[in-house]
Amino acid sequence: MKYLHVFAIGLFALILSSCSVDDNSSKYHLIPLEVVSFELPPSFTLDEVYDVKVTYRLPDGCTFFDGFDITPTEQTTRIVVPIGSQFDDPDCLEGGQDVEGSFRFVCLYSDTYLFRFYTGKDEDGEDAFLEVEVPVNQ
Secondary structure, three states, X not given: OHHHHHHHHHHHHHHHHHOOOOOOOOOEEEEEOEEEEEEOXXXXXXXXXXXXXXXXXXXXXXXXXXXXXXXXXXXXEEEEEEEEEEEOOOOOOOOOEEEEEEEEEEOOOOOXXXXXXXXXXXXXXXXXXXXXXXOEEO
């Protein structure tokens, strides 16, 4: 019986040591996507909900839309950045495409809103934005 116990432990250790972790998993990183265009109403009404349409550019065939990062920097200022997951693939298809998405926005304040949509990097390597102000109906 003692030999059977030692044999079972040895067999279990052999099975565990023969397992390998497959390192061929896809690796990716998150990147900001450039906004090409957007649609906002000419004004908001307090406590109303709006669907804001945004057209963004996928830079290549290895990048997929992951969502919008909407950051309030002041009470009524919002920075809008589409986020993409870009997979590290040497066989990636070149050339991108423009895709339309949307996010829901709730008007919570009576002051004019400032939206800053990310458009990429400028010639100095700094983040660039298209800005638009949307007044709130009183």
